[in-house]
Amino acid sequence: MDEDPFCEVIELYSWMSREIPLPSEKSAEAARRRLDRLTKPQGSLGRLEGLAVELAAATGEERPKVRPAGVLVMAGDHGVAAGGVSAYPPEVTAQMVLNFLRGGAAVNVLSRVAGAAVWVVDVGVGVEINPAGVGSTTGAAGSGAVFRVRKVRPGTADMTRGPAMSREEAERALDVGWSVAIEMIDSGIRLLALGEMGIGNTTAAAAVAAALTGWPEGDLVGLGTGIDPVRRQKKLQAVRRALAVNRPDPSDAVDVLSKVGGLEIAGLAGAALAGAARRVPVLMDGFIASAAVLAAVHIDSRALPYMFASHRSVEPGHGRILRWLGREPLFDLDLRLGEGTGAVLAMPMMEAAARILDEMATFEEAGVSDAEA
Ligand SMILES: O=C(O)c1ccc[n+]([C@@H]2O[C@H](COP(=O)([O-])O)[C@@H](O)[C@H]2O)c1
Numbered sequence: 463m464d465e466d467p468f469c470e471v472i473e474l475y476s477w478m479s480r481e482i483p484l485p486s487e488k489s490a491e492a493a494r495r496r497l498d499r500l501t502k503p504q505g506s507l508g509r510l511e512g513l514a515v516e517l518a519a520a521t522g523e524e525r526p527k528v529r530p531a532g533v534l535v536m537a538g539d540h541g542v543a544a545g546g547v548s549a550y551p552p553e554v555t556a557q558m559v560l561n562f563l564r565g566g567a568a569v570n571v572l573s574r575v576a577g578a579a580v581w582v583v584d585v586g587v588g589v590e591i592n593p594a595g596v597g598s599t600t601g602a603a604g605s606g607a608v609f610r611v612r613k614v615r616p617g618t619a620d621m622t623r624g625p626a627m628s629r630e631e632a633e634r635a636l637d638v639g640w641s642v643a644i645e646m647i648d649s650g651i652r653l654l655a656l657g658e659m660g661i662g663n664t665t666a667a668a669a670v671a672a673a674l675t676g677w678p679e680g681d682l683v684g685l686g687t688g689i690d691p692v693r694r695q696k697k698l699q700a701v702r703r704a705l706a707v708n709r710p711d712p713s714d715a716v717d718v719l720s721k722v723g724g725l726e727i728a729g730l731a732g733a734a735l736a737g738a739a740r741r742v743p744v745l746m747d748g749f750i751a752s753a754a755v756l757a758a759v760h761i762d763s764r765a766l767p768y769m770f771a772s773h774r775s776v777e778p779g780h781g782r783i784l785r786w787l788g789r790e791p792l793f794d795l796d797l798r799l800g801e802g803t804g805a806v807l808a809m810p811m812m813e814a815a816a817r818i819l820d821e822m823a824t825f826e827e828a829g830v831s832d833a834e835a
């Protein structure tokens with residue numbers, strides 16, 4: 463039978479038909495009331511108390527649980543990297559993925575410290591990755607990582623000459639992030655950290671943030687992996703050219719991601735939406751992961767209350783994005799690594815906020831005298 467030429471099959475991905483609930487004001491209020499009955503002067507745990515209330519609102523639980531925790535590291539390559547915008551060559555992306563699988567990268571070490579599982583996804587690395595010979599990849603603390611190959615395409619095209627990818631490819635990358643995040647959550651993960659690996663991706667993240675917000679490119683282009691001022695000028699020109707050539711539509715975040723984004727950036731946007739849809743708190747890492755969250759909340763602003771900032775990276779655009787999101791970072795350690803390292807470092811603080819609500823005694827229980835009226 464001939465195919466009907468007028469019957470186009472349009473694939474609908476789960477992230478497109480997502481439902482994101484409102485945060486629970488009831489749980490937030492119950493958490494506030496409980497915090498005020500715990501054995502400490504009112505408000506004395508400072509921002510940890512606000513964090514505990516936000517976790518209660520996000521999870522819908524008066525005593526939220528944020529364990530087990532996992533970090534999702536999405537990896538992809540960038541056509542623009544051929545233009546000399548990074549301090550390192552593009553092959554480092556694939557080499558670092560193998561390092562993640564062997565358990566030798568910073569994110570592996572910090573995840574062992576935090577007791578978090580590492581999940582690595584090849585959503586767009588330029589070459590095929592052969593994990594044979596890297597040993598155990600189970601993801602449990604102490605070993606390497608869980609690995610998923612969900613390559614949408616082997617790296618983006620050079621965005622200074624045309625779109626980084628097609629709209630359909632961006633949608634598929636969003637789907638990869640969404641579905642792996644759902645797999646993590648179905649396996650029990652209750653705190654989802656977002657990390658990435660992709661030589662050239664600070665150029666793409668700067669272009670995405672500039673396109674969505676209209677902020678001057680010069681405020682968003684930093685030194686990435688450690689470029690000199692001459693290379694930074696080249697990088698700035700690359701961002702400006704990419705925006706001029708592609709004219710991404712600021713009211714359409716998928717258009718922005720496809721034209722000047724990256725496969726791992728789109729993937730992380732999908733993962734952020736999945737966390738929100740499942741009421742699992744999402745921990746942002748540095749500049750790139752936060753640019754992905756910026757895109758996610760442009761796709762669906764209901765996701766915002768589920769997004770948590772870990773640290774403020776050295777990249778100048780990061781603080782701007784966090785301010786736009788209304789998210790105060792928990793710390794600033796001058797990190798500029800990515801991989802999810804800052805987000806993983808913040809996990810014990812998230813757990814501390816949650817466990818204060820769960821484990822501290824009340825004045826009544828401990829027989830401690832409360833403040834005088
Ligand atoms: O997270 C950050 O803020 C951050 C800042 C600078 C660099 N990075 C990492 O470095 C890579 C991108 O840097 P570049 O110079 O190649 O664009 C990529 O793999 C990121 O994970 C990450």
Ligand SMILES: Cc1cc2nc[nH]c2cc1C
Pocket residue numbers: 550554558658659660687799800801
């Ligand atoms: C070695 C190296 C490790 C990284 N991890 C995240 N981005 C990175 C960039 C480089 C160059």
